[in-house]
Structures are given as structure tokens and as C-alpha cells.
Amino acid sequence: MSNIPTPGDVARRVVVEPGPAEIGPVTEGHADGLRAFAFFSYKGPRLDPGSADFGRLAWEGALTSLAELAEPEEWSGYNPDGRPLPILDSFLRYTHRRLVMEDKIAVSEDGMYAATNTGLLTSHAEEIFGLFERNNHEGQRWFFLNWVTESHRDILRHFGEPPHMAEYVTSASELVYDWRRELKLAYDHILGDNLDRFPAEMVQQPLRARQALDASINSTLRRVRRNHKLVIPQWYPKLGEAGAQFLMPLDLTGNGTADLALVVSAVGDRAYRGHTVLTLDMAYTNARLVARPDSDWLAPSAAPLPSTDQAPAGFEAAPADS
Structure with a gap:
């Protein structure tokens, strides 16, 4: 019997405890901000350590590599401030937040690896996962390794079943x-x-x-x-x-x-x-968080996203009396 919470469980606030032989998905608190959850290292050409913003460049590299692995999609849209792939940026950050809410961060039995389902597919319809290794340094708990497909040996080796997608509706x-x-x-x-x-x-x-x-x-x-x-x-x-x-x-x-x-x-x-x-x-x-819009009136565009992993521009809650 699976211990993965269903959308109905989440809606009813039912807590599904992990089985005795399982570590992941874990119920311990994961950071709901993706860049607080994991350290993304810079993997580009050698730069002047005193002048380069390695954190920004590392994140840009991660976005670019994911866009290249996934099936073609417009991730830039309206982008007056020149941010790289702003739609994908928002998509990744808030997909991660949802995965944390649903307790769908998969962790290997030895606790050394974690994986998340990006919700994206390759051109050959393989699921794409984020693969992370336990970070032994102070700071983020995990260290980003790479974006990998469902057939990647490390996914097959370390996880009994692949990480589950984020779900946004219960009916x-x-x-x-x-x-x-x-x-x-x-x-x-x-x-x-x-x-x-x-x-x-x-x-x-x-x-x-x-x-x-x-x-x-x-x-x-x-x-x-x-x-x-x-x-x-x-x-x-x-x-x-x-x-x-x-x-x-x-x-x-x-x-x-x-x-x-x-x-x-x-x-x-x-x-x-x-x-x-x-x-x-x-x-x-x-x-785009829920699905790629299938409509003629809403084309790919992107609003500026705050750098603090908070709700993106344009996200507004209904007033309290709604």
C-alpha cells in the first residue's frame, strides 16, 4: 500500500505516516523555497572570483540546462528586465513549494539522495527529475546534482519508485x-x-x-x-x-x-x-503552474518574480470575506 498522500488526503488534512522501512517522502520540514532547499553550484567557465555573481550564474545555468532537456516550450515571453527564462523560473520555484506542501520530496533509504518531479517531459516523453545529494556543509540541506530522466541510473538505483508530480486540484x-x-x-x-x-x-x-x-x-x-x-x-x-x-x-x-x-x-x-x-x-x-495553457487568448509571457521565493507578481489572494 502506497504511503503517498493523495490529493483527497491533503484536502482533508489527513496525515499519512511513512512506513517503517521508508525514509522518503519525508515528513520532516523541507525548505519550501527551492534555492533554500538546495545549493546550486556554478558549472560554467572560470571567472574572476571577485567580480562574478556565482549564485545568479549557477541558477541561470540550472534553468538553461532544464530548458534544453525538456520538450520545447516558450519560457521567456515578455521579459523587460532581461531575466533568463522567467516563466521557467516561476514554474520551478512554485512547483517545488507545492511538492513540499504535498510531502512529495523523495529521499533515498540511506538519506543521502533526494529527488523531485519537475512535472516536465523530454521530447521522448520521459519524466524529468531534479536529483540532489546530501550537503555536508552548513547551509542548504541538499546539493543539486543535475536534471535527470526517469531512466537515469541514479534514479533507478536510489529510489524504489520515482518521485510523484505536484497536483493542484482535488476534483x-x-x-x-x-x-x-x-x-x-x-x-x-x-x-x-x-x-x-x-x-x-x-x-x-x-x-x-x-x-x-x-x-x-x-x-x-x-x-x-x-x-x-x-x-x-x-x-x-x-x-x-x-x-x-x-x-x-x-x-x-x-x-x-x-x-x-x-x-x-x-x-x-x-x-x-x-x-x-x-x-x-x-x-x-x-x-503555467497547473498546466501549459491550451487557449488562443493566453500566450507565453512572464511577470517579474521576486528573488525571495515568495509569490510572484500578480498572485493575489481573494479578500478575507470571499
């Missing part, structure tokens, strides 16, 4: 928007706090912005009844198991393309609440 209803539910908008937050995200011609005209918002919602809901894929799931880390949300396209200018994404959360069993809007670059970064 199919969290993946498909139910157009039969009533949708209520938090106008004060959308128009009062986030009006600067609206098209430039509406920023100084709140009434026009509200009219455009209402018209766009009505139009989108008609389309959603005919194509549920228009509304895309996302996950907000700080809300834990309540973090499953939806992103709905908003065509505010009437030109046939999305200008913003409305964040929608379920309230009970009968209603949804639209509580904030995101720019499209924010929305794609958030949605």
Missing part, C-alpha cells in the same frame, strides 16, 4: 468553469485598486472601465457556454488547497483580443467571485 470541477453558477464581481478591488491595469484610455475614466468590464464579462460568458477551454485554471500558493482559481479573458476594447484576465474563485457550491484582474503576462505565469 475535476476545479479544472472546468461551471457557467451555470452566478458570477459576482468585486468592483471596489478591480476598479479601485487595479484600474491602472486597464487599457490606457480607461485608466482615468472609471465609469467607462466598468461599462467595458461588464460588457466583456457578458460576452465571455456567452462564449464559455460553447467552449469551456476559454476559462483557464490557475493556482495561488498562499491559499494552499483553496488556491484553485480560474482565469477568464476580458476583451475590454472590443477588438477581439484579451486585454486582461479576471481571477475567479468558487464561493460555496453555487457562485463564483471575480475579485481581481491580472495583466496577461501575470496570468500566463500563474496558469
